[in-house]
């Protein structure tokens with residue numbers, strides 16, 4: 001603490017990792033399992049299958065997360081939603097620790113960079129995934145969607161990134177490195193001046209997003225100087241960001 005009570009800023013840069021479909025492959029089909037559970041939750045509100053799909057998708061499109069629509073328009077307990085949707089995912093059967101990924105984290109030069117996770121999930125799910133992947137001790141800080149807070153924000157809303165920077169006590173966005181499987185999330189970060197944004201894209205695989213299945217495709221407009229680097233393997237970060245690896 002400095003004399004005026006503010007925390008002294010850490011001079012190191014910071015690398016933010018998204019968790020779901022970034023630290024593990026979309027081929028695990030966890031997004032499909034998640035989508036089924038969210039759909040079932042909508043059905044418990046008294047909707048038929050089609051209405052449930054429609055409302056799920058419309059909340060997702062409008063609010064970024066189905067849960068944000070549910071908390072606004074229905075009398076539901078967000079923690080009950082979390083327990084029934086993310087909480088029942090058989091993650092132990094779907095993901096395994098990856099020694100190569102752990103080594104990648106260990107090779108990040110901690111004298112130069114802090115390593116944080118930035119997720120749209122609640123902390124319980126995020127911590128569960130990190131534990132199964134054997135990465136818990138590699139992540140210094142976690143920014144998650146606080147479902148318990150009324151009107152909580154999420155990626156890609158600018159407020160979410162601003163809050164993340166506040167939590168990590170970093171004021172210069174150009175010192176932020178960021179990798180996420182959502183192009184929207186990465187674009188939003190780049191717009192806010194985050195210095196080193198990378199889109200993790202496993203082209204050809206399918207995910208369920210907002211209740212709809214979509215095929216992952218690379219952004220082909222790579223001549224655009226504003227285009228964001230795309231990778232299909234996190235190992236590529238070593239070559240893209242050599243300055244933060246040992």
Ligand SMILES: [Mg+2]
Pocket residue numbers: 018019020021022180181182
């Ligand atoms: Mg993700």
